[in-house]
Amino acid sequence: MKRIGSNMNNEKKQTIIGNALPNIPWEEKPKGCLDVVWRSKKNPIIPRDLIPSSNSIFNSAVVPFDSGYTGVFRCDSKIRLAELHVGKSSDGIHWNINPDRIAFISNDSEIATLGYGYDPRVCWIDDRYYVTWCNNYHGPTIGVAYTYDFKKFHQIENAFLPYNRNGVLFPKKINGKFAMLSRPSDREHTPFGDIFYSESPDMCFWGRHRHVMETTWGWQETKIGAGPIPIETTEGWLLIYHGVLNSCNGFLYSAGAALLDVKKPWKVLSRTAPYIISPQKEYECVGDVPNVVFPCATVFDAPTGRIAIYYGGADTVVCLAYAQVDELINFIKLNSNISKVK
DSSP states (O other), X not given: OOOOOOBOOOSSOOSBOSBOOTTOOOOOOOTTOOOSSEXXXXXXXXXXXXXXXXXXXXXXXXXXXXXXXXXXXXXXETTOOEEEEEEEESSSSSOEEOSXXXXXXXXXXXXXXXXXXXXXXXXXXXXXXXXXXXXXXXXEEEEEEEESSSSOOEXXXXXXXXXXXXXXXXXXXXXXXXXXXXXXXXXXXXXXXXXXXXXXXXXXXXXXXXXXXXXXXXXXXXXXXXXXXXXXETTEEEEEEEEEEEETTEEEEEEEEEEEOSSOTTSEEEEBSSOSBOSOSHHHHSSSSSSBEEEEEEEEETTTTEEEEEEEETTTEEEEEEEEHHHHHHHHHHTBOHHHHO
């Protein structure tokens, strides 16, 4: 097994339930910064043209692997097809991305056709890494595959009927079942969307669907969707999610955060009324799709509570931001108004 990190057995309370990650990408909060999430000074960490075929690289998933990091990256080609590629990094900041798209292994020709694939997430469960992404099967749905080594990817059944996006797995089974968040949608640039929860005994048949969160107002008035893999904490599942405002100049994507019940993740404990990060920097406001902050992955160091957030900027580049778990959870609780979001 090539997953890194070990359980920490010390007396100090850890808010994050998880492993140590001593080499986590990290920059201290700038002096005078009042935000609960702050951006890397190195942004964007991955330019749009890192590989010869790419028009843009964004909305990608990163996980610790071996002594460094690996991930699955959305690389839109110069013919403007969304493709999935593997990337590797020693420090989580400087990346090498395979110029060849992932060739999924499947024994079922019905689902094996390579169409578009975008906005991946990667989640370790039990003994393997699962990849979920927006897959093309008569419209957008949730593709699912697994890998042990990020060399061979075995595609299994699509999770749901079209149309669906933002399939995000929980990193452990809930009451003995695999669990996933998703957002039912339509064929196009969906002008609606709430977050739902689903369970599966075998990662093939999904049911027991439960409503989690609906749109509200302001930055999350049009649609919302789960972002990175939820982080288990002593206060509940920490979920970072995106929300969309339909402005006079088009959709504007920001991000917020919520705490979900550990045993019943469809129950929202707290949820931010204000965003935690919104498109304000040039690399978030100017690009193929202006005004987009779209988080797809986090890595964390449980003993220190440090969280590094990977997000797409303007559907063009990959960026990095940081948060401290206790500060973020306090922000969620202090800025939540459940009575208006339930």
